[in-house]
Amino acid sequence: MNMQHRELASGKWNELKFVEQMANVGSEVERAINWRKKNNPGYSQLAFDRALELLDLTLGDKKSFPCLRELARLREALADYFVFDNIYNSTDEKWHNYFFAFNHAARMARN
Numbered sequence: 001m002n003m004q005h006r007e008l009a010s011g012k013w014n015e016l017k018f019v020e021q022m023a024n025v026g027s028e029v030e031r032a033i034n035w036r037k038k039n040n041p042g043y044s045q046l047a048f049d050r051a052l053e054l055l056d057l058t059l060g061d062k063k064s065f066p067c068l069r070e071l072a073r074l075r076e077a078l079a080d081y082f083v084f085d086n087i088y089n090s091t092d093e094k095w096h097n098y099f100f101a102f103n104h105a106a107r108m109a110r111n
Helices: 018-037 041-059 061-084 093-110
Strands: none
Touching: 018 041, 018 061, 018 093, 041 061
């Protein structure tokens, strides 16, 4: 996989708060969902790849250590939903609801 977020990977990602990191992951997941709805699997795959890249950066951030189990399961569930058989019965709405909390928290932290 080609690194899309080189600047973030060089350390800037770790400067973000955890909720900001997760809100950014959620933005890419939303893009992947929206492109899939528009019947554009190529763009959907690119957005999904970026989401995984950001999630992997989050997994590597020391401050996310207390959440490693949840983050690893999140990665597994996202891969299941976008690539495999969706054995966890995820839906677009469930993903929207999951990431909405992070978006809201990140917005509140900025204000």
